[in-house]
Amino acid sequence: MTFTWTDLMTIDLAKLNEAATEWKTAAEELAKLHGTVRDGLVKKSEAARWEGANATVTREFVRSAAKEVDDLQREARSIHAVLADAHAELTRIQKRAKELADEARQGDPAHHPEPDPGLLVSDAGGGRVRVESSVCDAKGPSRRTEDMVRWYADTLTGMVTDAAEVDAAATRALRASHGADPYDAGHAEYTSLDQDQLPRAMKLAALGGDAKPAQQAELRRLWQSLSPDARAQLWTAHRGDLLAAGLLNPSVKRVAPDRGSGKHGSEDPDWGDWGTRMKMQGLVVAADGGDMNDAARHMKHYLDDTGTPMRLPVDKMLTDDDDFQNHVSHRHLLPHEAQWREQALAEYERNGGRAVVLPVETPNEDYSFSQMTDPNWFYAVGSARSNVTGVVTVVPGAGGQPKVGLDYQVNVWDRYNWDEGKGVHIWSFGIPDGEPGRQHKVGLAQEFNMAGSGSVKHYELGNGAALPAPDDPGRAGERSDPGRHARDGGGEIDR
Structure with missing residues (x-):
């Protein structure tokens, strides 16, 4: 049944x-x-x-x-x-x-x-x-x-x-x-129940990045059900596999911040809409040539009219915008550090001084990129939602003192849309409010979801050390990125 x-x-x-x-x-x-x-x-x-x-x-x-x-x-x-x-x-x-x-x-x-x-x-x-x-x-x-x-x-x-x-x-x-x-x-x-569930979790974790979505979901459920002691055994044996299987994927709501522009293709385009499209194509070229590569790539994907999701390069977002790094530190990490440490140490004591692992996740927090200090991400994303997911580990340390560590990743998501009241003004280019969003309603462009996660970072809780810096994003998405041309469909703007 x-x-x-x-x-x-x-x-x-x-x-x-x-x-x-x-x-x-x-x-x-x-x-x-x-x-x-x-x-x-x-x-x-x-x-x-x-x-x-x-x-x-x-x-x-x-x-x-x-x-x-x-x-x-x-x-x-x-x-x-x-x-x-x-x-x-x-x-x-x-x-x-x-x-x-x-x-x-x-x-x-x-x-x-x-x-x-x-x-x-x-x-x-x-x-x-x-x-x-x-x-x-x-x-x-x-x-x-x-x-x-x-x-x-x-x-x-x-x-x-x-x-x-x-x-x-x-x-x-x-x-x-x-x-x-x-x-x-x-x-x-x-x-x-660990004796029944842990062997199944070990088997699923061993699949790593080859785990199918249903297997990943089952693994995350088992991860929550296991005791802190059993999680430590699983984490020790399969840390890399668990990360590859998406163990740290956020579970909080990832939904559009507003209603968007309406139903795609619900109206017929007129000459003014075709004119707006040409202006936006010109903006793509101008932004790409003016070190606003992410803004250009996202607008181009909008005009491609596919609606397929795009991955956000979170390490690059953190590296580009110091204020965003501070937002993550002061909204997601530092306020929770003492509580996470206390909970983990309590489980460690209950487990007789043997290693334990606790999953942690912070709530949604909005962050708005500044048009003045970071126009690239302002036009690429605007305001985005973020959170942190992680794993707190406690293991016996030197001299019998427990070591409390946190492995975490930053998650960011948003929906690319130009709902009512939104326009764009970059340098001498200007498109009045409402016109970019109308491209979606007349079927010349399409809104899409954006989401991504940063590299997994580790630091010790409670020792006063500075938070680790994001990984170097390299040249991904920049004009000097050798793979960018192929990923962007050979560089054709209107295809």
Whole structure:
């Protein structure tokens, strides 16, 4: 039977917790009984001064009974560990799913320039979640609302899948703990669900960059479910593979900041639109010749009318704009450093001083590039959203002092559009407000998504060291870049 959204929302976690508690009590009582049998019956049987067939049979019976009690105690302990882990994971997933569903239903009345409408969340069957807008937009479909619908649907569906995987892992572990014979205890022993999930995570991580999207998604779910200790084992064995498989891809909302210019190709072009297109083609050439290569490349891609996503060179953005570097430092890293360190050290202590790993992620933060100080990225992106994803590791250091490190990457995303009220003025070139965006509505250009991540950087938390500088972006995208001509379609502007 397929695990559904309704199943996730209606799991009786109280009963699951009650079952886990009962098995914990059973394991504790069986441990006491085993102690009594071991220290009483077995010792007396072994020390008794009697011989013969009856003595041999009785001693073996007492030993067998003691072993059976020990087996029952270990089985009860294993079942408790599995149920307790499943309860903790399903509680985490259900709580977050309810929070996101409530958030989707409420929308955001305060969002500017237009409020985000409330969304309807329902069970689509087959393990999927249906999300729809609760209002009919007279202006036509809003790109931002469409992105919201898609993000909530994909994220909530992923949570249903996550819960189903936890349920399946618990089922496998319980069966292995109990065995096939109801009269014979003492089979596989589990201390947590890690023993079921970690081998699968190791197998997926080994795929590295060859992992398919569905495998990458499963790996990220397992990464969240594993204990800090198991994550450390996985990270130590497959750090490079995990990064190649997109482990640090952001999970926060990556949606359009506004409605955009409207439906692509919804109107017919007139002579004025063709004139605007020619002006914008001239701007591409002028910007490319004036050290505004990224602005030129993005406008050219807009005029190419394909709508395909483009990768943002985040290392270059950070290198080009010191203010953006400061934004990342003071909005994403420094405010969280103490908290991340404290949480990681607490897990390290709970794990008995053995290595642990914690995933971290910061919220969305907007950053606007300045037309005065960085016209290239001002016209290439304007305002973009960013966050930081990373992994905090704690390992034993010299003299018994733990070392706390952070491996992180900066993520940036935006949608290239020229919505109402936006024009462009570069040097002597000027295109009035609204005209660049109309190119999308008349089908002569097309908006597109932009996203990228910087190189993974490492630094020690809490030692006062300066944050690492971004990697040298080299010549990528510049006029001297030998591969730029081919990537830009042979240099043809209008094709």
